[in-house]
Every structure is written in C-alpha cells, then in structure tokens.
Amino acid sequence: MSQITSTKTVPETRSDFVISARNLTKSYGDFTAVNGISFDVPPGESFGLLGPNGAGKSTTMKMIGGVSQRSGGELSIMGLDPNRYGPEVRAHLGVVPQQDNLDEDLRVRDNLLAYGRYFGLPKSYLQPKADELLEFAQLADKAKARVDSLSGGMKRRLTIARSLINDPKILLLDEPTTGLDPQARHILWDRLFRLKEAGVTLILTTHYMDEAEQLCDRLIVVDKGAIMAEGSPAALIREHSTREVVELRFGSDRNTTVASELEGIGERLETLPDRVLIYADDGEAALEAVTGRGLRPITSLVRRSSLEDVFLRLTGRSLVE
C-alpha cells in the first residue's frame, strides 16, 4: 500500500481511513447496481448509507464485507484490498446481514461458539466471550434455547452478539431494525450506541430516518447507485431543507386548488395528494400568513424539518422499484 506515488489525477484510497472507496462500481450483466461511488470513513465514526430499495446499499455493504467482488474502482479496508485479502479483512469485520442467517441447527450459545470457531478463535477465549455477549444481548436466559423459538427482536440481538464475537474493528449493519417493534428497536439502538462509545466503527444502512439521526455521525444518500448528498444529519437538513415544515390538510379534493393561493409563503411549497407542505424557517409565521389569506385548513401542524424531508427531496416521492 505504501509505495511512493507519483502525481495522479485520481486521488488514491487512503490508509488513515478504515474504509476508503474510490469510484467503487458493481455491475451484474447490463445492470449497474453501484455506479462509481467514493467515500472515506475514519476510525470510530458511525457512517450511514441511506437510499430507497435497490439504490445499491446492500451491494456496497457486500463489497466492503469482502463477499462480493467489485467490478471497478478501488476499495481499501484497513489498508487491504478485500478482493485479494478476503479472509484477512473479514477477520476484523462484524457483519449483521439484512436477513438473519443464524444457524438453525445449533442452539443459541452454540451459534456464538461455532461462529467464533470460523474465526479460528480458541475455546478458552470463546467460552467467556459467548457468555459476555449473551449478557450484552440480554439473552443469557436463552443460552440453551433453539434459535427458531426466539422472537424477531431476540434473533436480531443474537445476530448482533454473533457479529461481535471477534471484537470487530468495523461493524457492518444492513437494515438492523427492519421488522422490529418499537421496544426492540430502542433496545437495539441502545446496544449499538454503546458499541459506538466503545470505539467500534459502525457502517449502517437503513430506511428509517429517525434511526439515521440517532446513530449516524455522517451519512451518504444513495440513489440509483450514485451518491446524492453527503454530510451529518444536521448539515444535510440545513443544506437541503428549511428549519421547519408546516403541514396543511384541506381535504384530498381541495389541496391542489388551494396550493395556488399559497404561493409566496415560505421558501418552498410541495403539494401532495393528501396535504400541502410549506418549507419555512419560521413555521408559526408561515401558518399565520396562511390564515391571514383567509384559508382554513382542516388540520395544520408545524414541525422541525427532519432527515425524511431531505431524503424525499433528494430521492423523490414516487415509488421506483
């Protein structure tokens, strides 16, 4: 990696970052899933990949995890090329896949032990580590249970416990809380936050904007295999949305007609089938302006701009699948 480099136009991947991608590309036949994306992740950062279904998030995760060969570009994980040094790179990764792939033929604690053996870790290390992780995942009383008897949230926590068996430097989480109830999500967020505090680099994909705001120091919004925006959640909101949003409902049949009478209020207006959104830095003032024009919405709501507003603005509201 550390050869003397001559002047080059394309910046090289950098080894002071735990992950460094340059023009990372993956195509399957004619279809390009990831189209030349570049990003760097410093150690200890919590980095998010956001994007609609089919945006290329999971494919990117698989390339980072060394289980999918890239079609083009450069990728360096802790200074190593995962295509060439797959086993060495994976020794330092923890992977939580989108769908649980726990070993249904083994019991809960044996899942951790067997997985640890895949890393070549000795029993003397694994026995106490497995107990410690079961405690961490709040599954200590389920140690001898069958995997298929666990609830969705328990399986997810076991998958996360399993991904930590090798003390990974980087934890890859592909939609970690999809399909979980609110209680289970909050427990999981708490556990992930503790890992972050312990200095583990988290790479996470998610559909939930609140999750991204909770967990990510920095994120990229990906759509159709390309990066649409990059920054911290707060910076992205500042850059791509206003401070507040007013949501007005006039009834499905009236929203469009009323919208023309709202011109000029706030910085931007968005008309949806069920409501009209006014983007403004001062939401209350905007709402007063609306009532000042003699318009009476059925319901109105002033709220802070969220990452969801940014996301929908960047990736569009229509369903593309």
Added chain:
Amino acid sequence: MSTQNSTAPTSLVPRDRFLGSLYGRNTRAVIARGLKATWGTNWSIMVSGFVEPVLYLVAMGIGLGALVGTVTGPGGEEIGYANYIAPALLAVSAMNGAVYDSTMNVFSKLNYSRLYEGMLSTPLGPLDVAMGEIFLALLRGAMYATGFTAVMGAMGLITSPWALLMIPAAVVIAFGFASFGMAVTSYMKTFQQLDWVNMVMLPMFLLSATFYPLSVYPGPMQSVIQALPLWHGVEMLRQISVGIFNWGTAGHLLYFVVMIAIGLTLTTRRLRALFLK
C-alpha cells in the same frame, strides 16, 4: 462497556498464498459445526439413509432372489442373487448419499437457510466450506458403508475377508460423486433444476448392471453403460466382495481417481460463481 475487555486474537497480516482469497485455512471449523449440527438435529436423516439400501437388499435379494436362484459372479463362479446385488446396492447408496449432500443439501444451505452466507462473512473462504462439506459427506458415506457391510455380514452375504475393503472403496465412489455434484450445483439457479439430477440418477441406478449382468444389453448399449460412473462403482465393489482382482479393478479405481480430480478442479474453478455473487 464490557464487550471490549478481551481482545480477539486475530491478525491482519496479509498472506500471499495459493488461492489466498478463497481459502481461510480453517476447514476444521466447518467440519466441527457439521458434526455438532448433525448430532443435535439431523440424526433421523442419517438413519433413513442407512435403512434404504437394507430394504432393497431384503426385498430384492431375499424376495426376488428366491425366484432367481444363483447367478454368475465376477470370477465365473455361481453366487446367490443377494450376494450379487449387495455390493451394487452399497455402490448405489454411496452415490445417492454423496449426490444428495453435494447438490440438494448444498443448494438449500446456500439459498434457503443462508448458512454459507454467515460462514463466508468470517475469514472462512469458499474453499474451506466446500472441503468441509465434502469431508462431512464422505464421513457419512463411510458410516453408511460400515453399517451396510455389517448387515451383509449378519445376513451371511460376506464370503471373503476382502469384503471389508468395500468400505474404503465406497468412500472413493462417494468422493467422485460429491466433488462432481458440487460443481454441478454451481450451475443451478432453482430447485426445479435439481430434479434434472434425479432424472440422471434414477436410470443410472436401474440400468448400471445393478440387478443383472451387463451382458443382457446389446453391444452399443453396453458401451454407454460402461461410460457411466455407477457401473464402475458397482463392478469394483462386486469384485472386492468376493476378493477377485484384475486389471479391470484397477481400471475402475482409476476412473474414480480421474473423476475426483476433474470434479475438484471444476468445483474450485466454480467457487466464486457458487459462493461469491
């Protein structure tokens, strides 16, 4: 924070070696997992795989054998019908077990239980997984062969001490089919395609001189059967069962050595297609 107080002894020293990106040099972990899983849950499948050839032996060997009487064995001597088909059934069970393990079993762990997906996100490579699974298939094959040989002994069908060599020979047959089967699985996309495997296996089982000598076929048909692996397996075990060896025995063994070599080469080449998409 308690999860970080012990550091896992893993290293990030890049090692440039043959098949380095495909092989994590930890096949033993795959084998250990397989033994643990089989011990815990799948023992009923193990039993059924052992019972099947025994049922055939009882039904055909004793039942049909009563009508057939004696037939001409490998050395030209007359032997009982059960003695004649028992080694053939052992070859068939070695083939069936190995093919099931390397096609159906691998395919479902790959696409349904996602077991391999989990394994491959660790330092294990596709080669570790493939070698581990083949080893487990052979171990199972060896256990079936031992059990079946014991049943043959109990039924008085063993007439030569050489018959014990049928056990390692059955493992060689299983190795040939398992290494080839995994290469075939790498081309499979759906469960329906796996039916094609059965469409090859069933005729091979019925026609490979399993229940009657090759001489019943006309000349060209004989050549077709002789090109198929099961015929070589059947003939090899039949010769071993009565302790009669000739150049033909060596030829049958060589057939499987070549089959194993080609199968393993193909499988290794297809590993990326099989596991890394």
